[in-house]
Amino acid sequence: MSVVSDLASAPLAETPAIGAPKLPDILAPVKPHGRVVGFCLRHPTIVIGGGILVIMILIAVLAPYLGTVDPTTLAPSKRTREPSALFWFGSDMLGRDIYSRVLFGTRVSLLVGFSVAFLASFIGLAIGLSAGFLRAADGVVMRVMDGLMSIPPILLAIALMALTRGSVGNVITAITIAEVPRVSRLVRGVVLSLREQPFIDGAVAAGTRVPMIILRHVVPNTLAPLTVQATYICASAMITEAILSFLGVGTPPIIPSWGNIMAEGRALWQVKFYIVLFPAIFLSLTVLAVNLLGDGLRDALDPRLAKKL
């Protein structure tokens, strides 16, 4: 018998097993987090902003069940009480419960913020798309938008409110008109740069008609920057609503809104600061939350945009 066949017939088990050397801990594979935990760790601003915003939405929806009383009930004998067990945030100069008023005010702010963000995005998208695709419309539409943008948004909103009666709907309309130009510009810019992308030419060569090009290839690619812009619009709309109410040209005084509460507390602010304090805290917190969410979304959706800004 030859040596070769000896070797070949030798049982494999006799070869000493070469075990993997023990790695120091630092080289051990990183254990990946689950999808949800990983996302939260990577985007803390989205979690914080989104979390606060969800709490605010819950407050707005559940306002009647959170130990509130009717926010419009007058109690002349219990005017300007300090915060106490009875009036958690104190009472105003007509004896109304500020806690209840602030909680119900959340509804107005969120309604205005979300409505304006949605409407302005939608209208701005439509205007931006038509300006970006129709050469003829571009000049005229964008000059009108430039004109609107040259007026400070608050001034424009005040002017528009002066033309109508104060109501939440009119406030939303006025702020939307003031915000649309910014969105249109953004969308037009994105559309113009998308139009030059080879994948659009590829789709044209593939026989796709213009409406389908807009729907399939252009609109989906504007959504990321548009979503980010919508959050900023939401925040600025809430502030504008508060300013309009504070100036007495926004939400009618019967409806409790943060701006109204602060406007009413303004005269007493040096002695009864809590009337202004609590709605101000809520407003700041909500706007902060929306802005954090916007920043987080910007980083998550469009890393290139994040570097530019």
Place this chain on the structure above:
Amino acid sequence: MNAPLLSVTDLKKHFAVRGSRGAAAGFVRAVDGVSFEIARGETLSLVGESGCGKSTVGRAVLRLSDITAGEIVLDGRRIDDLSASAFRPLRRRMQVVFQDPFSSLNPRLRIKATLAEPIRNFGLARTAAQIEEKISELLDTVRLPRDAAKRFPHEFSGGQRQRIGIARALAAKPDLIICDEAVSALDVSVKAQIVNLLQDLQKELGLALLFISHDLAIVEHMTHRVAVMYLGKIVETAKKREIFASPKHPYTFALLSAVPVPEPGNMRTRIVLKGDVPSPINPPQGCRFNTRCPYAFDRCRSEEPALRDLGEGQWAACHLHDLPEAENPLSGGGHAV
């Protein structure tokens, strides 16, 4: 020869330049009278330096941009004056592969949606199952795994995306694919794979290719004929062998002399061009190349040379060939200099 698949005659594309006051201050003559033909199953390479108008020719042929003048005939049918809706069904026959594999696919669409688009638009398959079947075939054709259909473009490398781009072009079952610098953005090994893939597909499917490139080494590898462009005009066109062995235009000679030789010590005669390409807004009088041509003489500065037949299917636009043989530096072989 049979009737050509594509024939372009005196194609011009001028872009208006606006002056400081918004009035038209002149025209960029990006393409200024280009004519060529491509036969079925043939590769024509359009070469030239950046800005000479080669991509503009490609876009004009595909009708991705309007043309200023000229005639484009696809398989015996004039297409440059058709309305957009009359032309749409004809788009199937000419497809395009772009340079940048990253921006040539819609980042928001799965691969199957991108590939289904031409199939559906041109009515090449009716039911969802048929479309699925076609997509799988296409992915096989470009040597990608079938499960690629479910993914998004960002999950692929540059070379893989270029394969997807080719698959999209093939989905329409075209007769002609215009490769606009299709391999220029890829690294060398991937470039070779894509070039080989294109050659295989050409053999299998009888495709004609208009290969727009500035990379002469690749062109030499895969083309049948070459057209050299300079400043919006074709200065020389010939079969591959003629153009690489004995270029008849000084510009072609300069381009070829710039191609690196893969053997150390084996230097070739070089013509190093001086200066920049003149502005296409105000091209030079006479021959467009006279400002940079080492052999330019008086006639070149006043009279523009026309393309003329020099035999063996080789055409060049150069006055040197009117000179007596002895005075022509480009006569005979390419190593005369």
